[in-house]
Amino acid sequence: MPADLPEDLPEGLPTDLIEGLPTDPPPEVPLDGRVHLYVDNDHMAASISLEPPLNGGAAVAEEQVRAEMTARGVVAGILDDVLRQTVEQGIGSYVCIAKGLEPTPGQPAVFTDLIESPPEHDAQGSEEEDDDAYARIDYRDLGNLVLVTPGVPLMRRTPAVPSIPGFDITGKVIELPPISDEPFAEHLAGVEISPDDPNLLIASISGAPKIMEHGASVVALVEVDSVNLDTGNIDFDGSLKVRGDIVAGMKVHVTGDVVVAGTIEAADVHAGGNITVNGGIVGMADTVATDGQAQSRAARLVCEGSVKARFISNAQIDARKMVAAEREIRQSFVDAGDCVVVGPPGSQKGAIVGGRTRAMMSVQAGVLGSMSAVRTEIQVGLNPRTDAKAEILQQKRKELTEQQGKLEKLVLFLQANPQKDVNNIGQRARETLRQTFADMTALAAQEEDLIKALVPRADAYVAVRKHIHSGVNARIGNKAREFREDYPGGKLRQGPNGDIAIS
Known part of the structure; x- marks a missing residue:
């Protein structure tokens, strides 16, 4: 074996193979980076x-x-x-x-309410406070009616900020959907754009302001001593201030607010804003016969805002936002799109006795029911207006279906008997039928929205500070609990198993 070969070669290699091994290291080859x-x-x-x-x-x-x-x-x-x-x-x-550069999202136009309104409650309360289950309402503010004069700022519009496109490293432009830059709504009454600021809406007349989604309006204010047979029924666009009472049997229909210094008796009151009563709402428990039909003489109030009163008795109330009573709600049917609150903040006073009280978010009171076990129904978690809306849609579908059937028969008859088609009856029938189909399509969309509204709110609750009497039926969403004996106060919520839990 040659002496210059590596010493660690395996033994027994063939001689010809050993002789073919290189004895010098290979030349170094340059390698580029x-x-x-x-x-x-x-x-x-x-x-x-x-x-x-x-x-x-x-x-x-x-x-x-x-x-x-x-x-x-x-x-x-x-x-x-x-x-x-x-x-x-x-x-x-x-x-x-x-x-690359990510696109920067823009901001849609923002509309800010500039009117100083009386303090409202926090519908959901504060989980950090001991009294988290109870809304804060200052009953000293009952009766306040916000009024403005010409030139008072009502709403500021902050213009939209457009999105900034981005790009990737291949040079492709990345764009986001366009940002809505909504202007102030059209046909707003009693207001105008400030001559010094195109994004400021100001009052052009004196009256009561009403805030809307993309604007505001100011409606005239009418003041009367009372609403009775001397004044007659009241129906106008504006707000109403009553220095006395609205007596039984009278009707009031206004597009703004209603403020009553006294009481509302068994009257019908409809308002596009709030209804505020310094005294109470006092209907009658009996009925009267009209055209052979028994008619209730309860007070009836409907408003798109809130109803506030010292007390409520024998009334039917439908408020899109809140219903608040300082002392009690007795034998009344009350529906609120937000919450129902009875009793001063921080006290165990305020009772709901008898009748049916429903709210989307919460019902809050010191006491539910009475010692005499009067049946008292409480419901939260579902929009109270869905039942009435469902009946309206059901009736509308029935009417459209009947109309569709009649029109289809008429069109087929005229096609088979063209000599009977006079005065263009066939063409008008076909146009009406097409409109009926369009109405049914729109109705189907409304029914779909209603189905979504029937989904219960998981965060709805009933808060009772002091006592729940037997005879109370509490319903949260689709679950109900009947109280057959007295129970301490607490907060009723939907439990983890879907039942009603009290804490």
Whole structure:
């Protein structure tokens, strides 16, 4: 074996193989540096990693990197300084050398209410306070009616901020959907755009302001001593302030607020805003016969805002927002789109006795029911207005279906008997039938929205500070609990198993 071969060769190798082994090390071959380009799947970034040259090979040049980037479609968002520094230093780990720009979302137009209103409650309460289950209502504010004079600012519009497009490293522009830049609503009564600021809405007349989604209106204020046979029924666009009472049998229909310094008896009161009663709402428990039909003489109140009173008795109330009574609600049917609150804040006073009280979010009182076990129904979690709306939609579908059947029979008859088609009856019937189909399509959409509204709210609750008497039936969503004996106060919520739990 030649003496210059490595000593650690295995023994027993064939002589001819040993003789073919090289005795000198192979010459060193120069290896140029290499660039590895990594492009993110979303084309929002690209990185490079450089392999250094070996044995005197050439280092990676900036032009070489740029050529690789161009070949891979990386043409935008290139970080030139980072790329240059990375090549000069020959950094081996992956370094981002191109980065796209994410689009910047815009902001739609914002409408800010500038009217100083009486303080409202927090419908959901504060979980951090001991009295978290009870809304804060200052009954001293009952009777306040917000009034404005010409020139008073009502609403400010902050124009929309458009979205800023972005791009990826291939140069593709990334755009977001256009941002809505809603103007003030049209046909607003009693207001005007400020001559000094196109985004400021001010009052043009004196009256009571009403805030809407994209604007405000000011309605005239009418003041009367009372609503009785001397004044007659009242029906107008505006707000009404009554220094005395609204007596039994009278009707009031206004588009604004109603403020009553005295009481509302067994009257019908409809308001487009709030109804505030310094005294009480006192209907009658008996009925009267009208055209052979027994008619209730309860007070009837409907409003698109809130109803507030000292006490409520023998009344039917439908308020889109809140119903609040300082002392009690007795033998009444009360529906509120938000909550019903009875009793001063922080006290155990305030009772709901008899009748049915329903609210979307919460019912809060000191006491439910009475010692005589008067049946008292309480419901939260479902929109009280859905039942009435369901009946209306059901009746409308019935009418449209009957109309569709009659029109189809008429069209078929006229097609078979063209001599009977006089005065263009056939054409009018076909047009009415097409409109009926359109009405039924719109009705189906309303029915679909109603089905969504029937989904119970999981955060709805009934809060009773002092006592729950037997005879109370509490319903939360689709679950009900009948109290057959007296029970301490507490908060009723939907439990983890879907039942009604008291804490």
